[in-house]
Amino acid sequence: MIGDIYAVYLREMIRMYRSKARMITTIVMPFLWLIVIGNAFKNAFASSMSNIDFLSFLTPGILVMTIVFTSTISGITTVFDREFGFLKEILVSPISRGSILIGKMLGGVTQAMMQAAIILLLAIAMGVSFDINGIAGMILTMFLVAVSFVSLGLAFASRFTNMEGFQMVMNFLIQPMIFLSGAFYPTRMLPSWLQWAVKLNPLTYGVECNEIFFHRNK
Amino acid sequence: MAWNAMRYFSIGINEFNVAFDLIALLIFSIVLIAIGAYSFSKA
Numbered sequence: 050m051i052g053d054i055y056a057v058y059l060r061e062m063i064r065m066y067r068s069k070a071r072m073i074t075t076i077v078m079p080f081l082w083l084i085v086i087g088n089a090f091k092n093a094f095a096s097s098m099s100n101i102d103f104l105s106f107l108t109p110g111i112l113v114m115t116i117v118f119t120s121t122i123s124g125i126t127t128v129f130d131r132e133f134g135f136l137k138e139i140l141v142s143p144i145s146r147g148s149i150l151i152g153k154m155l156g157g158v159t160q161a162m163m164q165a166a167i168i169l170l171l172a173i174a175m176g177v178s179f180d181i182n183g184i185a186g187m188i189l190t191m192f193l194v195a196v197s198f199v200s201l202g203l204a205f206a207s208r209f210t211n212m213e214g215f216q217m218v219m220n221f222l223i224q225p226m227i228f229l230s231g232a233f234y235p236t237r238m239l240p241s242w243l244q245w246a247v248k249l250n251p252l253t254y255g256v257e258c259n260e261i262f263f264h265r266n267k
Numbered sequence: 268m269a270w271n272a273m274r275y276f277s278i279g280i281n282e283f284n285v286a287f288d289l290i291a292l293l294i295f296s297i298v299l300i301a302i303g304a305y306s307f308s309k310a
Contacts, residue, residue, distance in 0.1 A: 127310075136310065150307050186285070190292065197296040200303030207303075207310035251295035258288040 053144040057152025058159075064126055065160050072164075075122065079115040079168050083107060083175070086233060101264060108172045108179070109187075109259035110232025113194055113252065115168045116161045117227065120195045121219045123157030124202025128215045131206075150203070157199035158192065165191055183262030190262060194255040198223075230256045 065072060087104040130136040139149060173179075179187075202219065209215040229236075229243065230252035239247060247253050 127307075131310075140310070146308055150304060154303075190289070193289075193292045193296045197292075197299040200296075200299040203303040204299075204306035207306040251292065251299070254288040254291040254295065258285060258292060261285050261288070 050145070050148055053148035054152045054155070057139075057144070057149050058156045061123070061126060061153060061156025062159065065123075065156070071122065075115065075119045076164055076167055078118065079111045080171055082114070083111050083168070083172060087175075090233075104172075104175065105177050105179075105264065106260070107233065108169075108177045109263040110230070110256050111172070112165045112168055112187075112191065113230070113256045113259050114227055114232055115165045116191050116195050117198050117223060117252065119161040119164045120157050120198035121202040121223055123153075123160055123199055124206035124219070125212060125215060127153065127203060127206035128209050128212050131210060132212070153203060154196065154199050157202065158195040161195040161199070162188075162191060179263045180265035183265040186262035186265075187259055190255055190258040194252070197251060197255075226250055226252045229253070231260075232256045 083104070087107050091103040127136065130139070140146070169179075201222075205218060206215060209218070225246075227233075229239070229246050229250050231247070232252070236244070236247045236253065
């Protein structure tokens with residue numbers, strides 16, 4: 050079983066390595082958010098955050114955003130496999146479905162964590178500091194977010210037969226979740242009728258946890 | 268009131284918030300993994 054999982058996992062990792070465009074765009078987008086939004090809104094939010102600068106506030110949210118985008122997009126490999134008939138071949142092979150699922154999930158989680166690590170290094174290079182004692186908590190939080198959204202991506206990918214439909218639905222679903230998670234601004238700034246959406250959003254808890262671990266000693 | 272006291276946005280930081288958020292995140296993860304596994308089993 051371990052060998053089966055590893056074979057599927059390895060295939061996912063090789064595909065990521067070969068898909069340079071996917072790898073670069075999923076890193077560049079959050080990095081642009083960090084640079085553009087981080088600098089544009091720095092002064093606007095300065096009065097509401099007395100003990101922390103906006104770039105430091107934004108970084109844990111951007112890390113979670115990177116995880117979410119990479120995790121859900123990793124589901125596209127399943128749609129791709131279905132379109133080219135590989136999914137059918139692997140499903141009729143002697144490997145159990147559980148092994149395929151775990152291998153794909155671990156592949157997606159590894160890709161997301163690697164990209165978040167790159168964004169964290171870029172943020173540090175931009176002068177953002179974080180509490181090193183919170184790193185284990187951050188890894189745990191990001192792992193849980195990655196597992197959740199890889200699963201969500203796989204759930205949708207299992208139903209879709211074309212890549213365009215999958216991408217549109219995932220964007221439609223993911224973007225409101227990110228905007229309502231407090232990744233870019235404190236959620237208390239939202240009106241009270243939106244607070245229920247914030248509380249029901251799984252990402253809110255991920256972003257908040259990451260922020261707490263990130264700023265532990267500030 | 269209790270909810271607001273408990274969940275008041277993070278930068279004030281207390282350990283109870285972390286535990287609450289992690290448990291909520293864990294529950295959501297389990298639900299999403301179950302949905303993902305179910306959908307994939309029907310693929």
